[in-house]
Amino acid sequence: GSDRARERGMAYYKPSRDSFSADRLTIVSELRQALIDNRLALHLQPKVALASNEVVGLEALIRWPEKQDQLRPDEIVDLAEQTGLIKPLTRWVLEQTLVVRSRLLDHGWALNLSVNISPNNLREPDFPLYVQRLMSKLQKHQGTITFEVTETSMMQDPTNSLSALRLLNDTGIPISIDDFGSGYSSLSYIKQLPASEIKIDRSLISDLAARAEDRVIVQTTIDMCHSLGYRVVAEGVEDDITADLLRDMGCDMIQGYLLTPPLPFDELLGWLSQAGSERQQLG
Numbered sequence: 001g002s003d004r005a006r007e008r009g010m011a012y013y014k015p016s017r018d019s020f021s022a023d024r025l026t027i028v029s030e031l032r033q034a035l036i037d038n039r040l041a042l043h044l045q046p047k048v049a050l051a052s053n054e055v056v057g058l059e060a061l062i063r064w065p066e067k068q069d070q071l072r073p074d075e076i077v078d079l080a081e082q083t084g085l086i087k088p089l090t091r092w093v094l095e096q097t098l099v100v101r102s103r104l105l106d107h108g109w110a111l112n113l114s115v116n117i118s119p120n121n122l123r124e125p126d127f128p129l130y131v132q133r134l135m136s137k138l139q140k141h142q143g144t145i146t147f148e149v150t151e152t153s154m155m156q157d158p159t160n161s162l163s164a165l166r167l168l169n170d171t172g173i174p175i176s177i178d179d180f181g182s183g184y185s186s187l188s189y190i191k192q193l194p195a196s197e198i199k200i201d202r203s204l205i206s207d208l209a210a211r212a213e214d215r216v217i218v219q220t221t222i223d224m225c226h227s228l229g230y231r232v233v234a235e236g237v238e239d240d241i242t243a244d245l246l247r248d249m250g251c252d253m254i255q256g257y258l259l260t261p262p263l264p265f266d267e268l269l270g271w272l273s274q275a276g277s278e279r280q281q282l283g
């Protein structure tokens with residue numbers, strides 16, 4: 001853990017080891033203040049359809065620029081979940097995502113946006129109403145925002161998570177199951193989810209070309225998900241060989257460093273226009 005972090009020249013903060021330390025109290029209050037002062041950021045990572053090479057959506061991912069050498073994004077989220085800050089954090093992310101969406105529309109891009117939702121959010125009694133109010137601010141042509149929830153997080157509280165997701169889905173929110181295949185969950189549970197999309201975890205994708213077993217698992221997952229009516233996204237695609245394999249397997253969409261890492265808004269605009277003109281040249 002810490003040795004590896006040191007090798008990389010970073011001292012990652014370890015929330016679980018020093019739960020009551022002064023450091024932790026400091027960073028929690030810094031996070032609370034950063035939320036108030038609007039000093040967090042969203043980076044955006046495109047999702048591309050394999051058949052057409054079209055950009056079909058963007059995932060919003062939290063960043064804390066001042067702390068980028070100390071805290072990974074998943075550690076920010078863990079910290080927020082452990083300290084009650086996940087409620088304001090998720091609301092900040094959702095509100096900023098709407099800002100991103102309208103700025104994209106100003107530039108002529110009508111793209112679906114996805115946000116990651118914590119299981120704690122699904123336990124907030126006022127979350128569905130909050131979401132409904134927020135989405136009612138969207139114009140009709142602006143579509144909606146997809147919620148990504150991880151398979152593993154749902155399993156902490158399967159019954160409540162399921163009913164909360166159904167409520168959200170009934171109000172028109174598409175649901176995507178994130179990190180699928182990374183954890184333990186029963187297929188009978190998965191089939192009850194009101195999801196329209198499944199994202200296959202990076203751990204099954206990163207060695208696809210080298211591992212025949214992973215190809216069997218991924219092919220079977222794609223076929224099963226299609227039979228159940230889900231669209232399938234592969235996460236963490238880093239090379240052309242993997243993208244070609246996934247296309248042959250019938251996977252619908254990819255995300256990953258092959259296309260681009262998550263980008264700040266202005267860089268994303270540049271990437272989008274370049275991706276668009278490359279498509280025109282090919283097409």
Ligand code: C2E
Pocket residue numbers: 045060061062072073074077090093116117118148178179202235236237238255256257258261262
């Ligand atoms: P995730 O939702 O599964 O997001 C994908 C993660 O994989 C992102 O890490 C992304 O930068 C990274 N990634 C994408 N393509 C590649 C690739 O080709 N190779 C490799 N090695 N990595 C790739 P990131 O941004 O550090 O986020 C980590 C996790 O933190 C996310 O996993 C998500 O679970 C959580 N997270 C991030 N932002 C939020 C947020 O706003 N709210 C909540 N609740 N969770 C968030």
Ligand code: MG
Pocket residue numbers: 059116148178
């Ligand atoms: Mg995600």
Ligand code: MG
Pocket residue numbers: 178179199201235
């Ligand atoms: Mg994921």
Ligand code: MG
Pocket residue numbers: 179
């Ligand atoms: Mg993940």
